Amino acid sequence: MNFMAKNYVLIPNVIRLMFDNEDCGAREDVMRWADGYVLVYSIVSRKSFNLLQEVQKKVEEFKKGSNVPIVILANKADLEHMRQVTSEEGQTFAISLGCPFIELSASEDVSDVTDAFHALCRDIVEYKRRSRTFFDRVFGAFGREKVSS
Numbered sequence: 001m002n003f004m005a006k007n008y009v010l011i012p013n014v015i016r017l018m019f020d021n022e023d024c025g026a027r028e029d030v031m032r033w034a035d036g037y038v039l040v041y042s043i044v045s046r047k048s049f050n051l052l053q054e055v056q057k058k059v060e061e062f063k064k065g066s067n068v069p070i071v072i073l074a075n076k077a078d079l080e081h082m083r084q085v086t087s088e089e090g091q092t093f094a095i096s097l098g099c100p101f102i103e104l105s106a107s108e109d110v111s112d113v114t115d116a117f118h119a120l121c122r123d124i125v126e127y128k129r130r131s132r133t134f135f136d137r138v139f140g141a142f143g144r145e146k147v148s149s
């Protein structure tokens, strides 16, 4: 998936991390360099929702409270009869982080998943634009001119 916006072409490198246990060891470097995160839990698993909150704390720790882009995905919405986590709980969590919340069924409509990644890409572009420093803006452009000449 390519995502273009003004001065950026974003080529997402999607790495799937599973947090089924407490050991984050080898994944820590990946979590550190990521530009954004899609955090997924299953509405039929209270455990996955609880774990997600732990993962979010790790993200905050690695990114030093920099409000890095996150999208919360609540998967398996087709299994309503087995639901363990209410939509409100997911929504409240997302609101507390100030990030988008999408409840979906990956098995019923994959386009919702694509939309979620697009939303994240848009947030990453905006985040990078906002976090460019004065020196990046002035000398970044100057540096590029030198390289291309």
Ligand SMILES: Nc1nc2c(ncn2[C@@H]2O[C@H](COP(=O)(O)OP(=O)(O)OP(=O)(O)O)[C@@H](O)[C@H]2O)c(=O)[nH]1
Pocket (backbone or CB within 6 Å): 018, 042, 075, 076, 077, 078, 079, 104, 105, 106, 107, 108
């Ligand atoms: N009904 C339903 N099943 C799903 C959905 N998304 C994934 N699954 C199924 O859940 C199972 C696990 O999917 P995986 O993609 O392996 O995900 P995982 O992270 O290993 O998740 P879990 O095994 O559920 O902890 C597979 O059988 C998928 O087909 C969904 O939206 N609805």
